[in-house]
Amino acid sequence: xxxxxxxxxxxxxxxxxxxxxxxxxxxxxxxxxxxxxxxxxxxxxxxxxxxxxxxxxxxxxxxxxxxxxxxxxxxxxxxxxxxxxxxxxxxxxxxxxxxxxxxxxxxxxxxxxxxxxxxxxxxxxxxxxxxxxxxxxxxxxxxxxxxxxxxxxxxxxxxxxxxxxxxxxxxxxxxxxxxxxxxxxxxxxxxxxxxxxxxxxxxxxxxxxxxxxxxxxxxxxxxxxxxxxxxxxxxxxxxxxxxxxxxxxxxxxxxxxxxxxxxxxxxxxxxxxxxxxxxxxxxxxxxxxxxxxxxxx
Amino acid sequence: xxxxxxxxxxxxxxxxxxxxxxxxxxxxxxxxxxxxxxxxxxxxxxxxxxxxxxxxxxxxxxxxxxxxxxxxxxxxxxxxxxxxxxxxxxxxxxxxxxxxxxxxxxxxxxxxxxxxxxxxxxxxxxxxxxxxxxxxxxxxxxxxxxxxxxxxxxxxxxxxxxxxxxxxxxxxxxxxxxxxxxxxxxxxxxxxxxxxxxxxxxxxxxxxxxxxxxxxxxxxxxxxxxxxxxxxxxxxxxxxxxxxxxxxxxxxxxxxxxxxxxxxxxxxxxxxxxxxxxxxxxxxxxxxxxxxxxxxxxxxxxxxxxxxxxxxxxxxxxxxxxxxxxxxxxxxxxxxxxxxxxxxxxxxxxxxxxxxxxxxxxxxxxxxxxxxxxxxxxxxxxxxxxxxxxxxxxxxxxxxxxxxxxxxxxxxxxxxxxxxxxxxxxxxxxxxxxxxxxxxxx
Numbered sequence: 001x002x003x004x005x006x007x008x009x010x011x012x013x014x015x016x017x018x019x020x021x022x023x024x025x026x027x028x029x030x031x032x033x034x035x036x037x038x039x040x041x042x043x044x045x046x047x048x049x050x051x052x053x054x055x056x057x058x059x060x061x062x063x064x065x066x067x068x069x070x071x072x073x074x075x076x077x078x079x080x081x082x083x084x085x086x087x088x089x090x091x092x093x094x095x096x097x098x099x100x101x102x103x104x105x106x107x108x109x110x111x112x113x114x115x116x117x118x119x120x121x122x123x124x125x126x127x128x129x130x131x132x133x134x135x136x137x138x139x140x141x142x143x144x145x146x147x148x149x150x151x152x153x154x155x156x157x158x159x160x161x162x163x164x165x166x167x168x169x170x171x172x173x174x175x176x177x178x179x180x181x182x183x184x185x186x187x188x189x190x191x192x193x194x195x196x197x198x199x200x201x202x203x204x205x206x207x208x209x210x211x212x213x214x215x216x217x218x219x220x221x222x223x224x225x226x227x228x229x230x231x232x233x234x235x236x237x238x239x240x241x242x243x244x245x246x247x248x249x250x251x252x253x254x255x256x257x258x259x260x261x262x263x264x265x266x267x268x269x270x271x272x273x274x275x276x277x278x279x280x281x282x283x284x285x286x287x288x289x290x291x292x293x294x295x296x297x
Numbered sequence: 298x299x300x301x302x303x304x305x306x307x308x309x310x311x312x313x314x315x316x317x318x319x320x321x322x323x324x325x326x327x328x329x330x331x332x333x334x335x336x337x338x339x340x341x342x343x344x345x346x347x348x349x350x351x352x353x354x355x356x357x358x359x360x361x362x363x364x365x366x367x368x369x370x371x372x373x374x375x376x377x378x379x380x381x382x383x384x385x386x387x388x389x390x391x392x393x394x395x396x397x398x399x400x401x402x403x404x405x406x407x408x409x410x411x412x413x414x415x416x417x418x419x420x421x422x423x424x425x426x427x428x429x430x431x432x433x434x435x436x437x438x439x440x441x442x443x444x445x446x447x448x449x450x451x452x453x454x455x456x457x458x459x460x461x462x463x464x465x466x467x468x469x470x471x472x473x474x475x476x477x478x479x480x481x482x483x484x485x486x487x488x489x490x491x492x493x494x495x496x497x498x499x500x501x502x503x504x505x506x507x508x509x510x511x512x513x514x515x516x517x518x519x520x521x522x523x524x525x526x527x528x529x530x531x532x533x534x535x536x537x538x539x540x541x542x543x544x545x546x547x548x549x550x551x552x553x554x555x556x557x558x559x560x561x562x563x564x565x566x567x568x569x570x571x572x573x574x575x576x577x578x579x580x581x582x583x584x585x586x587x588x589x590x591x592x593x594x595x596x597x598x599x600x601x602x603x604x605x606x607x608x609x610x611x612x613x614x615x616x617x618x619x620x621x622x623x624x625x626x627x628x629x630x631x632x633x634x635x636x637x638x639x640x641x642x643x644x645x646x647x648x649x650x651x652x653x654x655x656x657x658x659x660x661x662x663x664x665x666x667x668x669x670x671x672x673x674x675x676x677x678x679x680x681x682x683x684x685x686x687x688x689x690x691x692x693x694x695x696x697x698x699x700x701x702x703x704x705x706x707x708x709x710x711x712x713x714x715x716x717x718x719x720x721x722x723x724x725x726x727x728x729x730x731x732x733x734x735x736x737x738x739x
Contacts, residue, residue: 124667133656134654135720138657142508146507168417169419209425216429216433
């Protein structure tokens with residue numbers, strides 16, 4: 001009876017780990033599609049048989065321990081590689097599905113642990129194995145992602161250890177931040193700055209709270225149909241659109257002529273500008289970055 | 298360099314002003330006392346600064362200093378009244394593995410601090426909201442441009458005032474403060490788990506938290522999710538930690554921390570679970586009076602911002618968001634109509650992102666029934682009550698917020714507090730099962 005039970009347990013364990021491994025090298029749902037029963041049915045069944053089978057078997061425990069540690073190590077290495085390269089890197093190169101591999105790690109760890117705690121009563125044995133293996137599952141993913149995150153975060157620091165806060169902003173916000181610096185230089189603190197509507201391709205320069213952050217205490221407003229009436233000096237941003245175009249809206253803003261005292265074309269690479277004393281026309285003046293000093297009507 | 302110095306000065310200042318109130322707990326480890334002092338200092342210090350502003354003092358370094366003095370005085374009076382004597386729990390000798398874990402923890406924290414301090418603040422919400430408000434406060438010494446828009450009022454001020462303190466001290470980047478308060482939180486995790494288990498388990502619990510990608514990543518950016526998680530979970534950990542003699546002190550400290558979590562994010566309602574924990578413990582001790590002061594503290598800390606916010610929003614010209622009657626037949630019908638979408642949302646943003654943690658929680662259920670340990674029962678209750686609140690919240694949210702399905706990431710971030718709650722509960726339960734019949738140390 002005892003050895004018969006062992007074989008049943010071993011058979012179900014073998015099928016379970018096999019199913020999980022198959023899904024690791026294909027996709028989640030592969031077993032369900034090709035082998036009648038979904039993989040998780042086997043997973044649940046193996047948990048039940050493992051709990052029922054209560055004898056010590058050091059050979060099985062030894063192999064499960066080995067398999068568990070190696071799959072944990074492999075999973076961590078794969079996660080780090082994936083984060084340091086590009087999403088889906090491991091699947092592209094090795095055809096291994098990381099999500100499914102994580103479930104494999106969980107199952108192997110659970111079966112290894114449950115085989116260790118055969119002296120505990122069933123409820124506590126289930127609780128301990130489940131908690132421990134799930135914490136391994138959580139830690140394995142966390143260690144991989146965290147190590148990769150720290151490496152990724154350290155690389156720019158090692159490359160440019162003396163970069164200032166300003167340098168960081170120039171690096172992160174490309175043409176936008178230099179344009180903002182030129183606007184600060186050209187406009188008084190009490191002015192109203194009109195910006196494009198929020199949306200593609202003006203995701204950053206059309207986002208009023210973000211632009212306000214950089215231009216404060218200047219007031220920032222998305223221009224709707226007409227120039228608002230105010231006593232403040234009014235300026236309008238000229239922006240091609242710094243995000244790749246994904247909608248039907250074309251690059252370039254403002255799209256209508258605006259009466260102006262002067263307009264400035266920005267050279268964000270050299271932090272300089274060229275002044276033109278004329279009205280703004282969308283036909284000739286839709287530059288990457290620039291500014292219009294709006295004439296009050 | 299200025300930023301580093303400002304962050305260090307701010308850390309020392311907040312730890313110093315939080316120290317007297319941390320003395321409410323007579324018997325904890327030194328490392329936990331430091332972490333607790335920092336969190337109490339940051340939370341209560343900024344809150345007191347805000348109250349002084351309401352009373353007519355502009356936001357300046359002087360008013361921050363005065364709020365610190367007030368806090369120290371309050372702390373000293375409480376300690377005097379309670380006649381507390383400090384007993385430091387001594388740690389045993391560290392074995393090589395434990396020393397290795399300590400080195401790893403210090404190394405990871407140091408790298409995270411360097412990354413946070415080096416990188417500019419670029420995350421959208423931190424720029425547009427938290428850090429903007431800090432700069433506006435530093436420039437104007439008041440809230441004039443913040444109170445003009447409901448957007449800027451959408452979250453309480455803790456994170457912004459924390460940044461403002463660093464900027465007043467001459468810093469240009471306050472992001473490092475987020476790693477510092479994360480370190481303070483890890484000290485509390487260590488202290489609480491050590492009180493319930495042993496050195497190795499406590500260090501493992503800290504490692505599980507420091508190697509949680511979400512927590513570590515958030516410790517290097519200036520979002521409000523991590524400070525919220527830190528205060529809420531520290532509160533829960535203290536609420537379940539009470540041991541016969543020290544129960545009222547832990548309940549008071551826990552309730553202050555839970556109340557302070559509403560000073561970071563006030564719309565989430567997980568603080569109500571704290572209430573239930575307090576009443577549960579009071580009933581268990583057959584002394585309902587135990588729950589009075591802690592409950593009042595939570596309510597007080599919640600109410601001041603809540604009423605201030607409500608009064609300001611009422612006079613703004615912006616159209617308010619129309620909320621449904623939560624328990625009406627219409628709401629119920631709408632929920633039933635959205636049921637498939639709600640299920641999909643739940644799986645995508647609540648279940649799968651925390652799959653491993655939900656499995657730990659599944660194991661905690663039988664463990665909490667079998668083990669006679671209130672901390673494990675209490676934390677398991679917190680986990681499943683949070684799950685219930687989340688499901689209910691998502692269901693109601695889906696009935697009145699048109700783009701609810703598109704902002705699932707924020708639901709995932711909102712539940713970040715489950716990471717430390719579940720890992721601490723899991724570690725403690727593992728110890729409990731392995732050492733059945735163990736006694737908690739304090």
